[in-house]
Amino acid sequence: MNAIELERLTRDFGGVRAVDDLTLSVPEGEIYGFLGPNGAGKTTTLKMLAGLISPTAGQARVAGEAVGPGTSSMGVRRKVGFLAEEPSFYPWMNAEESLVFVGRLFGLESADAKSRAQSLLGVVDLTDRRRDRIRGFSRGMRQRLGIAQALMGRPAVLLLDEPASALDPIGRKEILDLIAGLRGEATIIMSSHVLDDVQRVSTWVGILRKGRLLVEAPLDTLLQSHARPVFRAEVADHEERTRLSALLRQEPWLQEVVEEAGGLRVLAADPLAAQLRIPALVAEAGAHLVEFVTVTPTLEDVFLSLVHGAEA
Numbered sequence: 001m002n003a004i005e006l007e008r009l010t011r012d013f014g015g016v017r018a019v020d021d022l023t024l025s026v027p028e029g030e031i032y033g034f035l036g037p038n039g040a041g042k043t044t045t046l047k048m049l050a051g052l053i054s055p056t057a058g059q060a061r062v063a064g065e066a067v068g069p070g071t072s073s074m075g076v077r078r079k080v081g082f083l084a085e086e087p088s089f090y091p092w093m094n095a096e097e098s099l100v101f102v103g104r105l106f107g108l109e110s111a112d113a114k115s116r117a118q119s120l121l122g123v124v125d126l127t128d129r130r131r132d133r134i135r136g137f138s139r140g141m142r143q144r145l146g147i148a149q150a151l152m153g154r155p156a157v158l159l160l161d162e163p164a165s166a167l168d169p170i171g172r173k174e175i176l177d178l179i180a181g182l183r184g185e186a187t188i189i190m191s192s193h194v195l196d197d198v199q200r201v202s203t204w205v206g207i208l209r210k211g212r213l214l215v216e217a218p219l220d221t222l223l224q225s226h227a228r229p230v231f232r233a234e235v236a237d238h239e240e241r242t243r244l245s246a247l248l249r250q251e252p253w254l255q256e257v258v259e260e261a262g263g264l265r266v267l268a269a270d271p272l273a274a275q276l277r278i279p280a281l282v283a284e285a286g287a288h289l290v291e292f293v294t295v296t297p298t299l300e301d302v303f304l305s306l307v308h309g310a311e312a
Contacts, residue, residue: 003028003157003187004049009058011044011211018044020211021058026132026204033202034191035303041211042191046159049189051076063156063187065196077167078106079184081155085162091135095126095145097150098134098276103294106153113152114163120148124178147178151186158186165198176201199299207306214306219299226302229271233278234263235286242288247281256304263291267301 004026011019019041024299025283026032047053049062060067064078073157089098096117103113107282121127124144125232137145143163150158163179180201184189192198198205199219215226235241245264253270268274275294282289 001028002026004062005191006045006060007058009045009048009060010056011041011048011053012056018049019055020210022208022211022213024206024213024216024217026187026189028187029184030203031179031188031190033205033299034189034196035195035198035205035299036191036193036207036208038193039210039306040208042208045208045213046082046161046191048156049076050080050082050159052082054127056067073162078153079156081150081153081158083143083146083150083160083163085165087142087149088279089134089142089145089149089298092133094131094133095121095137098145099126099148102149102152116152117148120151121184123151123181124148125174138171139268140167143167143171144178147175147182151182155186157251158182158188160188160190162194163190172197173205176203178271195298195300195303202264205299207303222302223297223299227267227304228297228301228305230291230295230301231266231268231271231278232263232291233266233272233282233289234291235282235285235287235289240285244282247277247285251277251281253277256301265295265296267304269305 002025006022006024009019009022010070021304022045034042035139048055048067049060051067055067055069058070058173062076065075065079067076098115099120100113103116108116121130125148126141126144164175167175176197179188179190190198190202202219205222207214207220235244241264244259248254253268255269256267266274266278278290278292
């Protein structure tokens with residue numbers, strides 16, 4: 001059963017088409033990683049699903065509620081929790097007051113709102129800060145409070161727009177662990193341009209480019225069916241890597257070369273050609289080959305392959 005179904009969903013802003021004829025499905029209970037370059041239409045899509053803006057054309061069903069042109073469904077808003085990339089709060093409130101306020105907006109009685117707020121503060125590990133004014137919260141704490149706020153109405157669908165954006169490594173891990181722990185409580189769509197974050201927590205993935213869906217599938221299926229072999233070449237020093245990278249970029253089979261951990265990660269459209277040519281290019285660069293291996297493809301490799309393929 002699908003928690004979300006989009007059929008030819010479109011959104012125009014003046015002469016700009018942000019979302020273009022988008023059709024996709026999100027299975028119930030999954031964590032769906034919603035990927036795309038900046039400007040791909042991720043945030044616009046999430047805002048339509050949350051009932052914050054109306055589609056120009058097309059239809060969607062979110063937790064059983066219809067979304068279409070000219071609609072602003074209160075039914076959708078009651079069944080969906082939404083976390084903006086930078087959630088906003090009344091800074092003079094403390095964490096518990098803020099959640100109780102939201103609970104009252106959902107129609108909860110005061111006692112029920114307070115009980116729900118205290119429970120969610122425990123879920124997001126903010127119980128010890130429940131009496132602190134939000135103005136003093138760090139970015140990571142505000143993100144965690146934002147997730148608690150999005151969960152106050154016990155939503156069937158949770159929409160998270162770049163939930164780990166701009167966080168330090170500790171804050172990012174805390175948010176991702178929190179999201180992973182919410183699986184089963186709601187169907188979650190998490191947009192991001194940080195592909196490693198999505199690979200860590202998502203069970204399904206959809207990739208958007210210029211408002212259109214390139215592919216969607218369970219994460220394991222996507223990695224198996226779309227990833228091409230990736231090579232890692234390590235040479236003696238930075239100057240050698242620079243020379244080798246320049247030569248690699250001239251090869252017609254190259255899709256991407258990235259410097260990482262002292263080596264070069266090479267994504268190739270023609271793996272056989274790459275396997276034959278890379279050692280020769282090392283010699284041509286006058287470099288000393290330390291390591292040359294085939295490595296396990298990542299979601300980033302799949303993403304680059306699909307996006308570059310769509311641009312070709």
